[in-house]
Amino acid sequence: MRAYARLALAGFRRYSTYRQAMLAGMATNVVFGMLRLAVLTAAVSQGPIAGYDLAAASTYTWLGQGLMAFVVLWGDKQLAERIRSGDVVVDLYRPWHLQLALFAEDVGRGAHALAVRFLPPVAFGALFFPFRWPEPAALPAFAVSLVLALTTSFGMRFLLNATTFWLLDNRGLHALYTLSTWLLCGLTVPLAFFPDRARAVLWLTPFPAMLQAPVDVFLSLAPQWTTLAHQAFWAVAVMAAGHLVLHRAVRKVVVQGG
Amino acid sequence: MIEVRDLRREFTLTTKTGRFRREKRAVLAVDAVSFDVAAGEAVGYVGPNGAGKSTTIKVLTGVLAPTSGHVRVSGVDPSRSRRELARRIGVVFGQRSQLWWDLPLRDSFDLLRAIYRVPAPDHARRLRECADLLDLGPFLDTPVRQLSLGQRMRGEITAALLHAPELLVLDEPTIGLDLESKERLREFLADLNTRRGTTLLLTTHDLDDIERLCPRLVVIDRGTVLADGPLEALRAEVAPERVLVVDLEEPVPALAGLPGVTSARSELNGLRHHLVFRRAETTAAALIAAVAARAAVHDISVGEPEIDDVVRRLYARR
Amino acid sequence: MAERVYPRLVAARLRGQASYRASFALLCVVSALSQLVELAVILIVFTRVSALGGFSVDEVILMYALAGVAFGIADMVAGQLDELPTYIRTGTFDVLLLRPLSTLAQVMTSDLHLRKVGRTVASAAALVYALAHNDIAWSPLTAPLVVVAPLSGAVIFSAVWVISCAVCFWLVDGQELANSVTYGSGAFTSYPATVYGPWLRRFFAFVVPGAFVAYYPALALLGRPDPLGGHALLGWASPLVAAVTAVVAGLVWRFAVRHYRGTGS
Numbered sequence: 001m002r003a004y005a006r007l008a009l010a011g012f013r014r015y016s017t018y019r020q021a022m023l024a025g026m027a028t029n030v031v032f033g034m035l036r037l038a039v040l041t042a043a044v045s046q047g048p049i050a051g052y053d054l055a056a057a058s059t060y061t062w063l064g065q066g067l068m069a070f071v072v073l074w075g076d077k078q079l080a081e082r083i084r085s086g087d088v089v090v091d092l093y094r095p096w097h098l099q100l101a102l103f104a105e106d107v108g109r110g111a112h113a114l115a116v117r118f119l120p121p122v123a124f125g126a127l128f129f130p131f132r133w134p135e136p137a138a139l140p141a142f143a144v145s146l147v148l149a150l151t152t153s154f155g156m157r158f159l160l161n162a163t164t165f166w167l168l169d170n171r172g173l174h175a176l177y178t179l180s181t182w183l184l185c186g187l188t189v190p191l192a193f194f195p196d197r198a199r200a201v202l203w204l205t206p207f208p209a210m211l212q213a214p215v216d217v218f219l220s221l222a223p224q225w226t227t228l229a230h231q232a233f234w235a236v237a238v239m240a241a242g243h244l245v246l247h248r249a250v251r252k253v254v255v256q257g258g
Numbered sequence: 259m260i261e262v263r264d265l266r267r268e269f270t271l272t273t274k275t276g277r278f279r280r281e282k283r284a285v286l287a288v289d290a291v292s293f294d295v296a297a298g299e300a301v302g303y304v305g306p307n308g309a310g311k312s313t314t315i316k317v318l319t320g321v322l323a324p325t326s327g328h329v330r331v332s333g334v335d336p337s338r339s340r341r342e343l344a345r346r347i348g349v350v351f352g353q354r355s356q357l358w359w360d361l362p363l364r365d366s367f368d369l370l371r372a373i374y375r376v377p378a379p380d381h382a383r384r385l386r387e388c389a390d391l392l393d394l395g396p397f398l399d400t401p402v403r404q405l406s407l408g409q410r411m412r413g414e415i416t417a418a419l420l421h422a423p424e425l426l427v428l429d430e431p432t433i434g435l436d437l438e439s440k441e442r443l444r445e446f447l448a449d450l451n452t453r454r455g456t457t458l459l460l461t462t463h464d465l466d467d468i469e470r471l472c473p474r475l476v477v478i479d480r481g482t483v484l485a486d487g488p489l490e491a492l493r494a495e496v497a498p499e500r501v502l503v504v505d506l507e508e509p510v511p512a513l514a515g516l517p518g519v520t521s522a523r524s525e526l527n528g529l530r531h532h533l534v535f536r537r538a539e540t541t542a543a544a545l546i547a548a549v550a551a552r553a554a555v556h557d558i559s560v561g562e563p564e565i566d567d568v569v570r571r572l573y574a575r576r
Numbered sequence: 577m578a579e580r581v582y583p584r585l586v587a588a589r590l591r592g593q594a595s596y597r598a599s600f601a602l603l604c605v606v607s608a609l610s611q612l613v614e615l616a617v618i619l620i621v622f623t624r625v626s627a628l629g630g631f632s633v634d635e636v637i638l639m640y641a642l643a644g645v646a647f648g649i650a651d652m653v654a655g656q657l658d659e660l661p662t663y664i665r666t667g668t669f670d671v672l673l674l675r676p677l678s679t680l681a682q683v684m685t686s687d688l689h690l691r692k693v694g695r696t697v698a699s700a701a702a703l704v705y706a707l708a709h710n711d712i713a714w715s716p717l718t719a720p721l722v723v724v725a726p727l728s729g730a731v732i733f734s735a736v737w738v739i740s741c742a743v744c745f746w747l748v749d750g751q752e753l754a755n756s757v758t759y760g761s762g763a764f765t766s767y768p769a770t771v772y773g774p775w776l777r778r779f780f781a782f783v784v785p786g787a788f789v790a791y792y793p794a795l796a797l798l799g800r801p802d803p804l805g806g807h808a809l810l811g812w813a814s815p816l817v818a819a820v821t822a823v824v825a826g827l828v829w830r831f832a833v834r835h836y837r838g839t840g841s
Contacts, residue, residue, distance in 0.1 A: 024752035031756040034776055035763045039621065042628050042771040049624045172602030179610050188617045195623055267838075321673045323838045337837065344676035354667045356674070361588055369588055372581045373675055 003096065004104040011108025022116045029065040029121040036188065037061040037129070050192035051221050055130040057190075062125025063215045064187050069117035070110060070146070071153035071210050073185060074178040079161035080170055092250055099158055099242050106154045114146075134218050141224045145214040148231035152209040155238030162242065165249040186212030192221065206234035259425055259457045260295035260318065265327035267313050287313040289481035290327075297424065300451040300458040302472035302489070304465075310481040311461040315429050318459070319349050332424055345374060348418030352430035355410065356417055357402045363413050364398045367420060374421035381420060388416040391446055408439035415446070425457040426450070432467055444470040477572060484572045492572075501561035502533045502545055507554035516548050581677065585685040600691055607694030611644055614766055615702060629770035630803050636767060638706035638797065642790035643765035644699025646729025652692045653730065654737035656684055661744045661751050664836075673837070680738065680829045713799030721811065725793035728814035729765075735818070735825035736761055736784050742832035757784065765789045770803050788817040 040057040043049060052060065067073075079102065082088040091098050125131060134142060160177050163170045182188060184207040191199055191212045202208055209231040216222045267288040288310045295301050305311050316322040317329060320336035320343050329336055332346045349356075357366040371381045389395055392412040397405060405413065411431060418426060428447075432440045448471050450456045460472060468475050468489055475492065477485040485492055499520065504513075509528035516522070516533065518540025523532045535545055542560045549555060618640060622633040631639075660683060663669040672682045707722065740757040743750040764772070764780040769791045772780070781787035788810070795802050796811025 024749045028752050028756045031760045032763065035760060035772075038772040038776060039617075039628070039767055041773075043621050043625050046625060046627075169599055172599050172606060175603060175606040176609075179606060179613060182610075183613045183616060188613065189620050193620050193624055195620075316670070319674055321670045321837065325838065340673065341676040344674055349674050351671070354671055356671050358588060365588060369584060372584050373677060 007101055007104040008108035011105035025117060026120050030124060033061050033065040033121060052190060055132040056219055058129040059132045059219060060190055060215055062122050063218060065121040066118035067211050070113045071149050073181045075157050075160055075174055080164040083164040084168060099246050103154055110150045132219060135220060138217060138220050142217050145217040145228060148235045149210050149214050151235040152206050152238055155242050158242040162245045162249060185210045206238055209234045259297040261330040263292050263328040265291045265329060266325045267317060268325040286481055291483050293476050293486055295459060297457055298455045300472045302468040302475035303459060303461040304475055305478040309478045315427060315461060319427060346423055347425045348423035350414045350418045350428045350431050352433045357413055359403045360401055362399045362401055370417055370420055376421050384420055408435050428460045430462055432464055447471055498536050498538060499534050500537055502542055503559045504531045504549050504555060505557040507556045510553045582681055582685045586688050589687045603691040604694040607691050608698035611695040611698040629768040631768045634706060634709045637702060638710055639768055639790040639794045640766040641699050641703035641706050642725055642793060645696055645703060645726040646789050647733055647762040648696030648699055649730035650733030654684055654734035656687050657737050657741040660741050679833055712797050718797050721793050721797055725814050728818040729789035731818035732785055732789055732821050735821035738825040739828045742828050745832040745836045761786050785817045788814045
């Protein structure tokens, strides 16, 4: 257990060095946040849509910009690269559970990202744009929601990377994933704007859990408990799936000799 | 061919002092360096890491502009006439490749032919010659990324010569190569210089490169020229001694009276002998033969002459 | 023979990529889909409103499509500039300086990701749809705009790409900043300029002459007066604006390389 805590700390430290990158990342967040917000503003200028008025739309945009990096919405490739190069064999024979180890590291990274990639754009939005502050009661729920979003996202990313065990070149799949999360997690446009049937289908998938769910909790746009339950379900489900997949992968590696 | 007068190149380094403040510091990588290289010469440009070798090379090839000073290569100012100069010189970097990574070696040569506008018959002829001399045949169709370092270096040198440059500049060309590859490369370059008259400027750490190729060397350390002259003179002056360590099959109490040995020491009860000898008086090969005539030799090693050592001694004399 | 050098360099890259053919089709489709995501957003928003910035859904799609074709082409032509920080850091840029060729042209032709054509094709399809479903003021003057505007737009975007990536010669972490200008321009021009607030508009429509990529040409094609009060002829100004931005880009690049080499600055 201690080892995992250490890994988390290492994950935190590893990303601390990128201070300049943080400022640069801020620039991107500000620009794209403003661009997206403009479109939404134009949309709700004629009246609130699906419960989003100007303040809500603005808050949604800045939360989205902040959450993007926090949950690494676009997916990462490190594990995939280690699998492709064969280095993963070293990881698999260590006396740990690879998925949990990587998760611990991601938690460390996430904690750092919270301070460095999430807070700045949200603070920027709160200072310069209309902002809807959450009710105090919603804050603990929001914290839980953040953790669940991170977990779900990690689980999905782990599965995505793990496909490399079978499809050595998963670049296409990776690109498809990035594309999907962009639209289906509620980053580009609130999921509430989607036509009813599409929305219903989307909420049967893990995608909303990664971004729209925490936003919903923050803005109190949906009953908190249903949103959190949705996230919790998917967090557990993807992590379990990852565990099974890893088990299969290890068997495959052992049988095939890497 | 090359004229350098009072070359200075300054870099500004910003270092963080404290949390938010930065300090700008001017570092003089090259400080009042002057030397000339006549057409047809082969000159070694040596010095330890950080001496300013690479910076000088970058200035000579037009990659960097001097902060001050006069530089002419092949009659043009490199910083002003970069492209024109590029057509007249060839450059080989030991650590950076000029070839196309994913493509067969042959394709890189083809692209360079187009880039340097080399007439097809000339290109074919030169390629054939280089391929013969450097034995490129077996791997001409192999992607560059799959080549060994030795093979790649032979490819790089060929690439640099396809447009028949008057001057060939090499930055650490033998670094990381095994002895056989080094020797082959040196032989090729020596031939290039003596038979075809291509001017060579070679930066290196390896004194043996100089020994084989460059009758003259320029020694640079911390941005200034420490010595400029024939190799023999410097060698005799500064690095006259080497150490031959011999492991014998059976212990011999002392190996005395060997020609050229200035001092001898034995350890492991006579199983291993350290023989210090002067290069001017004997060679390692001759000494080994002399030892072998006396006793059965199990293993040998020769203390490699370190350029850092030479330079340190040179600098100590200043 | 010099004119054939750059096409040869590009062809060489394509050959190098030949070994990855398997993924190509999939990546091409993904590229097309990534362009269509923005279209999906437009359609979704328009299920809730009937006008955005004073324009109907088909009119917005027209602008989106014009911008998309322009950006897709620019991405293929100038997209390699995103690798500039890597080239500088690994010393590859120095190798480019050793060759008797323009450094800018070498960077741009250093690779070609053919899969990006997916974006252009998807945008072109959207353009066909938009031309069919809008009340276009067809005339011998407006018809050429369908081709001229995206091509000029591609030149404008490419020039912007060059200028913003040139920042990397000064700032070590300039890449993100450069991205926000290049990809930001792409996003900006997909919607009518009327949608944006004054600050964004001033920068992305006029400093970066994004308005000339899709907005003004679309107004000209639709035969609509500009709600922002722009002159009617601006729709045809794109080629001129493209030429000017190209010249500026060349100058900025030269200045940047001179800074890198330490000459004259």
